[in-house]
Amino acid sequence: MFRDPFCRFSIFRRVQPLVQNTFHLLFAFILIIFLVTCYFSASNENNETIKQGRDADSSSPSEYLPSIGHYFTHTTEFNKNIHNAPLSLRENTLFAFNSSNCPYKEWNQIRTDSIPNANRHADWAIQIKKPSKYLYHTSFALLAAFAHRDQIIVTLTSENQFKFVFKTVYCRYYDCHRKEIFYHFESKVFPQSTVFCARRPGAEYISISEKLNETPEYSVPIVPRLNKPPHYFTVCMATLYGDEPKFLQIVDFIEYYKLQGATFFHIYLRNVSNYDRVLLDDYVRTGDIEIIKMHDHFWRDDFMWHNAQINDCHHRSKFFSKWTALIDIDERIEMRDEKYKTIVNYLDTIKNLQIVNLHFKVQWVIKQNNTPATYVNDKQIIDEMNFHKYQNISQVGALWDQPKCIIRPEKIAIMTIHVPKAVYSGEQFTPVSEKIGVVRHYRNVKERVFSNALQRMMSHAPFKIIPISKWIDENLTKQIINRVKWVYDVIDVTCEEKQKIYKKHGGISAPCWIEEKAMKD
Template identity: 40%
Template sequence: MYCRYYDCERKEIPGSAWLGVVFPESIVECPRRVGAEFVSVSKKLEKEAPTPVRLVYRAYKEPIHELSVCVAPLYGNQSSWLPIVDFMEHNKLEGASYFYFYVGEISSYDERILIDYVRTGDMEVVKMQDKYERVFIGWHFLQIQDCHLRSKYHSKWTAFIDLDERISTHGQRMIDLLRSIQDPAIGEVQMQLLSVIKDEDYPHKFVNLEALEKEMIFKKYNKTIGPSWQGQKVVVRPEKIGIMSIHSAVAKYPGIRTLQLEPHKVVVRSGNSISAHLRRTKYRIFGSDWHKEADENGNLPVIQNTPLPQKFSEDLHKAIVRRVLHVYDRIPMNCSLIPKVLQSMLNHPDPCAQMWPSF
């Protein structure tokens, strides 16, 4: 694929084209060009390239975030406004300062919470749309590669987790655990998975505080199985990784090593970290009784009650309530206070009868 470079007026820079390499999947490596503001790619140099896109500067000398989170694509028709708030506020308490969200499908109601987090500078949202049809897993693979490069030089550490997962440490925040890693050869940190049983649907909309209290995810779902290395998740140094996959780094640069954090060996690993994964018992691809099935030795899973620490729960509760009320607790307009002269000046209908004009 040829890299095509354009100036600020979207005019192609003469002699700037470069024959790039597609590696890994869906990624074309294009070197920097002086004066380039937009870029596109084409299979043949003599053919017109697709509409160029603006380059986003991310080549910082030092990352501007210590810990960011790449979130797997949102899809399906399950309500996601409450999971998004719980996910964001939980991982922010662990030290994450920025989130890369990828959206395939989302309702307008759920999207309001994403818009608010963008407003406050906590996240950026990438809409997953293209002229080529893809099955979901195809979008997921594309998202992994895109977010790996998007976070490179932008964040020192990047976690790759799903919306139903929470990084949960014991005794210290995840950001503090990562700060304690002094070995520059460590480029990947692997975490075991603690499965949390979720057997009900999330609420469709915010009703009131009383209903929200009953649906708080971190309070309602605490029955757990594990932890286990099956389905592990990782936090990586993006610039030290060659290729990312869903659960691990497929290729690391020479000399870069992996550090595994055992949940019961804090002294050995300088910390104790698990990634909590809310596994639904309804609508699962592999059936709804995964938490009741025996292993290869005939042993049934051991279900435990594993609530979050009290102080963490209190801080999380405050953060969730604050954000939910700001976004979804709408304050009705007192239309009687709108001056009549303003209505007549704008030729606007009576706001008490009709909030928006019809055209």
């Protein structure tokens, strides 16, 4: 507002640039002072708040939280050297959603409107002229679901829903909140305990129903199987049940096949003792196994779960492992050819893409006693190991005399206990010479379920003593001992030491302390 009067005089016209520059510099200097003052004022205020918080913490032994209504006692001195970072006003992008959102996931953004091999499934279904009506299920009894690039495979525990040739059912999809996505897919029950479904974007759970206007049973999570299989060779153990103690057989089974190159195990469980379960849970802890509990809403005896277990193992292993063995807890696939030290050594030599099922014959080993129920000491475990205690082995069984398989899961269409019923590609079975490998089957002479089991085993006489390979014996013994001791050889302390710890918990006393005191009194 003062520039116009000044400009009327020539002298001010000459000094105008100087005044103008000085004005700009003065304005910039005032702005800098203002910003610096604001910064130090905010910093002092923040430090004062922190100091007050520290003073309040150190001066008061307890803090009352009104929202909870409890006192929390500070038992340690506040560390004043801990740096208090300023609170960020921007939400971490990992948590940038609310209760109505389903987090975006790459794997479930696909929609398909058909399933592969549908026509082949229909042809196979027609060929099965008398579908099984096994057991008494009145619903599907979903077990699991697995997403592949072009379909979702749902496994069932029911074995009688294939009542009619290619029975129509509906795949029902649900988002992360289990709210139904109203884009169902019409499918069939095929094979006996399987339903193939199309994919839907956002689907994280799935169920099956006979009609669209009925409430389906509880949905199950969809497990992605979309990438390169993470494992080369895995093992599925048939359902565990029965009254014989299992812990030593379980550790023997897992450690044996780990020596053979297996890197993961699917363990199907009906029932075991609490003692046995501790060992299984420890293998879960270390990432060696997954436990699949075999149970549903309908009656069946424990030994009747085998078909459903085989079917689930087959589909659970697709694109999870290149090769999968389907065997029982008392069976050991044993390489006999010196060229193949382990099972994976043999699998590495198979280059023929037509080989999708390796068919192993069986030799039976007489097992006279149950394995021990608990760990006592190392000597007891070494003496009771199956491969130490039982070495009396039969002649090799015939080609179809209870053989067991190692399969390429994704190339098998229908899997049964002993052999595939149908394959998508390749040979239905490839017999393995007994000179290369056999199944060593430890058969207990006590006939718990099948009355002709002992007779069948004894029909393969004469028997002879054949120990397992020395390198397996040495390594397996060491691995079993290490695992058993880790799980069951709990390090104990004296009663006085226990009492010291008990007293820290409200002054209670150790049971042993109470017993000792009672005896003294």
